Amino acid sequence: MKINIITLGCSKNTVDSENLAGQLKALGHTVHFDRNRNDCDTIIINTCGFIGDAKEESIDTILQQIAVKTRGQKARKLIVCGCLVERYRNELQQEMPEVDAWYGVHEWQKIADTIGTLGPIETIEPRPLSTPSHYAYLKIAEGCNRSCSYCAIPLIRGAHHSRPIETIISEAKNLVANGVKELIVISQDTTWYGLDLYRRRALGQLLDRLAVESGATWIRLHYTYPSSFPEDAIDAISRHPNICNYIDIPLQHINSRILNSMQRGIDREGTLRLLERFRAKLPDAAIRTTLIVGYPGETDAEFEELKDFVRTARFDRMGCFAYSPEEGTPAYALGDPVPDEVKQQRVSELMALQEQISLERNEARVGKVFRCLIDRIEPCANRTSIALSGSTPDSCLLVGRTEYDSPEVDDEVLISTTTTSIRPGDFVNVRILQALENDLIGQLV
Numbered sequence: 001m002k003i004n005i006i007t008l009g010c011s012k013n014t015v016d017s018e019n020l021a022g023q024l025k026a027l028g029h030t031v032h033f034d035r036n037r038n039d040c041d042t043i044i045i046n047t048c049g050f051i052g053d054a055k056e057e058s059i060d061t062i063l064q065q066i067a068v069k070t071r072g073q074k075a076r077k078l079i080v081c082g083c084l085v086e087r088y089r090n091e092l093q094q095e096m097p098e099v100d101a102w103y104g105v106h107e108w109q110k111i112a113d114t115i116g117t118l119g120p121i122e123t124i125e126p127r128p129l130s131t132p133s134h135y136a137y138l139k140i141a142e143g144c145n146r147s148c149s150y151c152a153i154p155l156i157r158g159a160h161h162s163r164p165i166e167t168i169i170s171e172a173k174n175l176v177a178n179g180v181k182e183l184i185v186i187s188q189d190t191t192w193y194g195l196d197l198y199r200r201r202a203l204g205q206l207l208d209r210l211a212v213e214s215g216a217t218w219i220r221l222h223y224t225y226p227s228s229f230p231e232d233a234i235d236a237i238s239r240h241p242n243i244c245n246y247i248d249i250p251l252q253h254i255n256s257r258i259l260n261s262m263q264r265g266i267d268r269e270g271t272l273r274l275l276e277r278f279r280a281k282l283p284d285a286a287i288r289t290t291l292i293v294g295y296p297g298e299t300d301a302e303f304e305e306l307k308d309f310v311r312t313a314r315f316d317r318m319g320c321f322a323y324s325p326e327e328g329t330p331a332y333a334l335g336d337p338v339p340d341e342v343k344q345q346r347v348s349e350l351m352a353l354q355e356q357i358s359l360e361r362n363e364a365r366v367g368k369v370f371r372c373l374i375d376r377i378e379p380c381a382n383r384t385s386i387a388l389s390g391s392t393p394d395s396c397l398l399v400g401r402t403e404y405d406s407p408e409v410d411d412e413v414l415i416s417t418t419t420t421s422i423r424p425g426d427f428v429n430v431r432i433l434q435a436l437e438n439d440l441i442g443q444l445v
Contacts, residue, residue: 001115004032004040006065007130008058009048011186011222013082014130015139016108017046022127023112033130035061038068042077042115047084049156051324058084066098079103081111086156087327105157126178132375134181134425135218135407140168140206141187145195146225148252149263149331150295150323153188160189162197165206172214181425182218182373183210184406191225191233204232211240217427218373220406222248226274227265234281244403245285247278252292254309255302262295263330275313286404288317291350294343295323296334303346310353316361317410318354320347355437362411362435369445372400372413372430374423380416394418400428402440413440 003024007017021031032040043065047058062080069078079101085092086104093102103111129136144153145160172183185207187193194202210219219242221233226249237243253259256267266274278287291310293303310318322343325336378397398415405411413430422428430442 001041002030002032002039003042003044003115004034004037005044005046005130006035006061007033007046008061009046009050009054009083011137011184012139012142012188013046013048015127015137015186016082016105017044018127018130020044020046020108020111021130024115025128027115029115031128042079043068044079044081044111047080047082049082049084049087050152051321051326053324055084058082062092062096062099066096070098077101079111079114081105081107083156087152126174129180131407132424133179134373134375136175136180136183137186138168138172138175138183138210139163139186140190140193144188145192146189146265147263147330149261150292150326150329152326152329155328157188160187160192160196162193162195162202164197165202165209168206169209169213172210172216176215179425181216181427182220183214183216184220184222185210186222188223189225190221190223191229201228201230201232203230204234204236207233207236207243208240211236211243217242218244218403220244220246220403222406224249226251226271229274229277231277234277237285238281245282246288246404246406247282247285248288248406250290252290253295253302253306255298255305258295258298258302261297261331261334262292286316288319288406288410289315290319290321292321292323293346293350294338294340296325296331296337298323298338307350307353310350310357314357314361315354316404317358318350319409320350320354322347358411359435359437362437362440365432365440366435367432369429369431370402370413370442372402372415372428372442374398374400374426374428375407375412376424377422396420398422398428398444400430411438411440413442415442415444417444419444 005017005021007013024031045061045065048054065078077100080099081103083105085102089102101114141160141162143158143160191203193206194200224247251271252262254268254271259267278285325332376399378399380395380397395416395418398417400413402413415430429445431445432440432442434441
């Protein structure tokens with residue numbers, strides 16, 4: 001059969017979809033990852049149910065694919081799985097009878113068995129990648145033991161379960177042997193890694209072994225947690241040149257009252273001390289964070305405190321979400337007293353601040369040379385609003401990233417060139433010529 005897997009939400013979902021695709025391909029099926037395809041026998045939608053916007057996107061996508069199926073096009077079977085199903089299976093089944101099967105986040109084997117399978121999903125290596133072939137997400141654990149008051153992930157995914165180090169190293173080697181240059185380490189909380197298996201935090205040990213044994217050119221760390229951040233993980237980043245100088249650490253807020261209500265296990269002073277440790281030990285590292293505004297009871301003064309924090313912390317990269325009340329979480333009982341229009345205004349104000357900071361940080365890179373990983377090649381016409389140095393009718397646009405930028409969420413480096421020998425996955429040296437808020441423009445050197 002020809003099967004199309006549509007993945008929504010985070011990179012953890014991406015890995016789940018890819019593992020499932022490995023099973024299906026091993027049976028001889030053709031698997032695509034393309035939400036715009038209409039020529040497949042079976043459609044599988046891996047949904048997200050984390051916050052309101054993600055749930056809305058999942059519902060819209062299901063309805064779109066129901067329309068594809070009911071128009072009499074190729075699709076004969078529609079399967080919906082993942083986080084949204086785990087939370088709202090009964091309601092979804094009643095509202096959308098056109099869907100043939102519903103599976104939660106612990107039922108991947110059942111999905112494979114529906115179509116025909118060979119064995120446990122993780123035994124199929126290498127898994128087919130839905131990302132470009134030169135980078136892959138490496139999931140080191142499942143579930144979460146944190147108790148953040150606003151977060152439904154523990155309700156959806158269950159308790160934290162670390163994968164054994166040997167299993168992770170084996171998968172990493174396999175990915176690299178099949179062309180992956182960059183491994184992006186992920187889980188719901190990477191800093192919790194090892195506590196269940198080894199009775200200690202083992203992220204630093206894992207990073208050391210990945211750096212030495214995997215063969216990856218770049219290793220990048222995502223989804224860390226500020227409370228009890230393992231010191232040896234910082235040391236590992238500092239010690240190994242193939243671990244990117246990059247830390248993704250969602251801080252969510254800076255006001256101590258709100259952090260306490262969020263049950264984050266850290267206050268304002270602890271957050272500031274942690275950032276000082278990062279800057280002292282990793283002075284060249286890029287720090288990405290995400291923040292939540294409009295948490296129940298957030299006052300104007302507390303929001304101003306958050307704005308001042310963004311001004312002074314000067315994060316390299318930052319995202320911001322409006323608070324979304326989620327059923328079953330402790331914060332749900334607090335109601336949703338901050339009006340939506342106030343939340344959106346606060347998001348806009350914070351992101352405007354960050355855009356200026358990002359521009360200033362990018363301007364400091366002008367004239368410097370950076371090693372970049374090329375992600376894709378585009379026609380220069382795709383960026384007509386940007387003055388690309390040396391662009392000619394014969395030019396193409398190399399789109400790459402420095403070690404300070406993760407794919408899909410961070411800045412890109414745009415290089416106009418007539419060179420035809422460079423391919424996605426190649427590393428090149430680039431001199432930065434111009435800085436924008438969210439991009440850098442450079443030339444090959």
